[in-house]
Amino acid sequence: MIRTSIAGLLALTLAACAMVPLTSAHPEARLYAPEANAMADVDAAFARAAASGKRVLLVMGGNWCHDSRALAGWLETPRFAALTAQAYEVVYVDVGVPQTGKGRNLDIARRFGLDDMPGTPALLVLTAEGTLLNRDTATSWRNAASRSEDAIYADLAALAETPVP
Template identity: 35%
Template structure:
């Protein structure tokens, strides 16, 4: 059964790659991308939204799609500098995950909000987004709207 799930995951990722629709760059230097995003955040005095996920993950793809349109896209563009980091099959960029308290421990996608000086403001350590495909667009927007307010109140 496990082999079947792995094969299915690989097929889904391959289909997404052929469609040119990969949300997570599996070849990216994630540390460099995060560093560049933190530098931009300092310049603009904005928090960073770090999203950890994988191309094989249906919930990661659903979250990515929900964040690309409507009020959620506007909110993210206005409130955050966003960086997405591929975690593969829970075997890539685990040092980044560990640095921010292991938010992928309860599933992916996971999110961490960082201050421009790289301090954790919020992290999804309870798997809050791990069922993203069942969240409505409104639910996704409301989640990130609540999270965006945390930085403003200094939490």
């Protein structure tokens, strides 16, 4: 009797779970390429930025990280693509899992004055000359999946207009 009741309760629980949609509140993209020559990609973004008068948006993350995938997903939407096409040269850099000591391409972060990457993703906004404009917020994007579309957009739009020190 008890086993039958438990089995029935379990069946109801599983049925209820099956009815809950498994969609996330944000788009996701897997744009971090571990096999890429990240330093060459970054240098190419700076060359494009110098020629176009834009800033470099350096997105450092990993495909294993839901926050990194969420940020990359937002950047791929038409709304964000319009903003980045106007203001930024975007480059994605796979950084492995720096929180566990298994990071890669961390020399790129150090190149721009970030000695520590406590989590992923990190988002660096740089001038075409390599000046980091958001040192205070570059590593604060570890919660990108829980940020709203409008909040992320507002931050990127403001960073596009940040005066050069």
